[in-house]
Amino acid sequence: MEPVTPIPTSGSNKLITYFAIALGAIIMILFLLFLIGKLDQKKTAKYDNRNSTAEAARTSGQDNVINEGTLNDFEQYLSQAVSEVNRRCPMMVDQETRLDNAIALPGNEFQYNYTLINTSSNSIDVSTVESLMRPTLLNMIKTTPELKVFRDYRTTMSYSYKDRSGLFLFKLSFRAEEYLN
Numbered sequence: 001m002e003p004v005t006p007i008p009t010s011g012s013n014k015l016i017t018y019f020a021i022a023l024g025a026i027i028m029i030l031f032l033l034f035l036i037g038k039l040d041q042k043k044t045a046k047y048d049n050r051n052s053t054a055e056a057a058r059t060s061g062q063d064n065v066i067n068e069g070t071l072n073d074f075e076q077y078l079s080q081a082v083s084e085v086n087r088r089c090p091m092m093v094d095q096e097t098r099l100d101n102a103i104a105l106p107g108n109e110f111q112y113n114y115t116l117i118n119t120s121s122n123s124i125d126v127s128t129v130e131s132l133m134r135p136t137l138l139n140m141i142k143t144t145p146e147l148k149v150f151r152d153y154r155t156t157m158s159y160s161y162k163d164r165s166g167l168f169l170f171k172l173s174f175r176a177e178e179y180l181n
Helices: 015-036 042-058 068-087 127-141 145-152
Strands: 096-107 109-116 156-163 169-176
Touching: 068 096, 068 109, 109 169, 127 145, 127 156, 127 169
Parallel strands: 109 156
Antiparallel strands: 096 109, 156 169
16 A cells, blocks of 8 residues: 655645645545435435424424424434444545544534544644635535435534544534524
8 A cells, every 4th residue: 555645734835735635525525425315215205204394493483493203313313324424434535634433412413523644733724724614614514405404403513623643633513503594
């Protein structure tokens, strides 16, 4: 196996590195959406039919009114989505980024966990990376048809990154209040 050559991170090449990280993450997310979409169609249809309850509550201004049974079914859907993603992990997204796993967190949160394999915590400008990734990820959450079920159930979508040593770098989270506007 050929060793991975890191992208240079000095001078003007830092911006290129940050852009490559953001682009790689977006490509991986689109691929994972495809995988999640491959969940058993019968079960997905069941959640889509029940989405009418969540959608009706949301459009009537009753944002927090979701049938408990429906929410429990959706939590099972989240567990299945996590299992589907994790069957393929760890997975290289690009030369810089590895998807380690996904987790369903309490409070209706779905989180992807990444490692920037060629980056150390002291060599990255976190605010620059966040500012490059946030608008693109938010737009994707707002507009991607495969994420409709997550929007309907007001799921917080999170993307957590750590460096090559396992040190936490940053986490981008998108709550329903952000992506439903």
